Amino acid sequence: MNTLVVRPARVRTAGVRQQILLTAQQRLMILMLLFMAAFFLVSVRLVYFVVFDAGTGRGNGSAAFIPARADIVDRNGVPLARTIDGYSIRVVPEKLLNNRQFLADELHKIFPDMTREELLAKVSGSRPTYIRRRALPDQVAAVNAIGDVGFDFPREKERLYPQLTLAAHVMGFLNAEGHGVTGVEGAFDQRLIDKATRGEPLALSIDTRVQGVLESELSNAVTNLEAIGGAGIILDVHTGEVVAMTSLPTFNPNKLTGSNPATRRNAVTYNLYELGSTFKPLSIAAAIDAGTVTSMARRYDATQPLPIAGFRIRDSHNMGRWLNVPETLIHSSNIATARIADELGREKMEELFRNLEFDGRPEIELKERAFPLWPKNWGRLTTMTTSYGHGIAVTPLHLASAYAAMVNGGIYRPATVLKLGDKAPPQGRRVFKAATSARMRQLLRLIVSDGTGKKADAPGFRVGGKTGSAEKPGAGGYRRTSLVSTFAAAFPMDNPRYVILAMIDEPKGNAFSSGQRTAGWTVAPVVQKVVMRAGPMLGVFPDESRDVDVSELTPLLWKNGEGE
Template identity: 45%
Template structure:
């Protein structure tokens, strides 16, 4: 037995000092031991902090955990606005072998993650496996709620979630990804390899879209679709000189942040994938071909006194004048009779060649996987030549129409449509009509707004030109007169064209404001006008007084009724 320290021979004061010294030494030893233990704990804490959760868990329980998901580059608009990006997320998994009561654990989990199935969760937790996924990509609130349950067998895996900050805006152009981050639609799919390239994740893809213009176009189309109870709508804004798509809208749309809740019809891109008979907008191409080939001049005309009869078909005018009409009148008043006769003079072969040259007989080459192929007769008869001249018997996408119209007004150069920012795209364009013909087409398009069927698209100061389009929807065995595709394609400013604006409503209904009419000039033209008024200042196009000199010549060819 250890003896107590001896204090014999010491005075009381000396004994007291010795005792204090011994106590101090013992305290110092205790303090040093405490700090040593604390240092060991601190080093271990840092070590654990630097290691990933899955490494720690694997070391402790030998659980095989999938690796952290890969990164993906951002997608931005032409102004640098983020349209798609990756954010760190957490996914929930469990080790069923650590769970004593699978039913109780499942009930608790489903109480906070109510989108999960109790039966599915309980089956997973009862599986006896070492690892089961319970839910991928939890929100911060969901992660907190699961942690609050205090179930030791639940763990989180760090992942990355693809996020679209603007929700539904530009959804069809952007597309979406699956749970593992693979592109499944739109730009996300078309550029999937580029976006997923580890060496380029810090280099975003910059699109030609302008978020501000996209919002305005979406807002106006939604309002028109609601007002006219249409089943769908589509629209786009395109730079006529580069082919860059500034805005692209297809309605109904979807939220790429929650793709599981969308249907196929919502993911269908009406702008690039949908093909429609676009009616009288096609007259622009018939006039351009005839003028450019020397078949007709603006001083010529055709007899539109009565309908044309060919085979079992009858060609009529929606706005009959029942008289001889000059070419400017035929265009402004949208005469099918006059346009069909001009197409016959042009001829089937030259009509086909021209439409092919401006890209209306082939699918668009835009950087999206959802691209529709045009529909036209395999056997191009005389009646086909006549009806196609005014947009019946041929179906193309709105994107194809906008690209063709751009070439008709920009001096005659056809540029490939693109959703990627490329201000130098005009350098690769090809000449399809002369500059002289392009100038005449601009005159006619402006005339159709100031004197003809497109009057409701006129916006003071912006010199809009354009063409209405109204076509009955094709059905088995013919056409449904009750179902219309109503559209308007506009260009501004016509003295120096910058942008094409297109709007389409699928099966619109007439209203009190339109006096029951549902044609393109009544329901789609106002959409184009409103979009121009809202976006022209954003795009740097200032209003100014119109120079009548450009249009005076053709305007004088219009007779007063």
């Protein structure tokens, strides 16, 4: 019997196994090197794309980084308007699977601000329609959870105003086609959508911190005084830059649907008012410039009402005596101001208002600019009444720009909502002599320290300004029960940097104002609070060791007192 012996498989030696492992390691290293090389090439390409292409902001490769509409920022870079990809909620009725009544009920739970009937009409219609154009993420999730294929959620470009109502009238808003309608959005619409410029934010002169202060203080006063509205502006006297501008009541540009269109009117640039006694310093300045007033000590008869052309010019607080120039302003005498204007004459008075652009729309980039109510006939009576702010109606911006020229050395410059930055301010043109401007700074400071503006005196800030409380015109004459109360001021008066104007429309005399409706009681305190809060933000700090030198004028004051 033969025996078959099977030869066992050859066992590999340790050296062979080592060779195989080494080969595998080499192949793995090669793969890793190839992977690292590919990763390196991709990284280099990305770095090049970001640094060079995105840096130019003009190449095709960087187009994705350019927004559909430029951002708008304040002077410190704080975003005021930004375009984002937002969700919308749309219904396509023909695709709906669920009962329409059920869907209307479910949608009403998600959108309680819409009526059930309105929602039922949307889901029962024949055409696709939007339920919400700018929907919140939780609203999108809730509608999606209904589980009906008839709802879709398109991504659309949305304009977002992250500061909500802050500076709403300055910002303005867009129409359904995405174009600016009012405010900066409307005035700079082309600049904001142009491919060549939309990559750079549009920097405004507005300071959101100061804007917030002005809005909060003025809003509190309007509410407490039960007024129908208000307006305010802070203006750089040397550049014309608008640091803050507010109009009350206001609106939220993120939520225009359902809001009152009347709230979208910019009272600072588009509403006209007879601004009363705030005109008196301008008239006195014109008289000093023209040589009509050569001495602060000269007195004018204010003992009794002044009859002219069948009318009688009166003072609200008759001092019953002759008043010199400082006293005329401190006690806010219509009679004495009218006498000075009468001596100045029609031509010079009309020239003053034309030089200050009171015969045209206010100078600023915004489209919402009202044309003043200019007197039809400049007779003797008109010359007298316009000197104390009656018979001529302008916007608050007109007056703010005029005050800036009166205190900055006499140079008029147009207002702007754009940040100048390193750019030189407009050269401007002279409307008052430098010496006249210096004199007016003294007189405005006296009005606050000794006259009707005492409640605006912010310690250390050297505020100067003038009150104005004008009856509103109505059918058959002026309405004694309806006042426009205004305070126009500047600070610090020894070296003015900013004009601040605040106005309250029809304040009620109540406990908040000790029963008074006039500007000295209603608006002057607003200015004081704004200056004290916003001054340091603007680089103006209180210094009670400094003040305007009024030593040559104080001996002329017969006694302290209040007037309006």
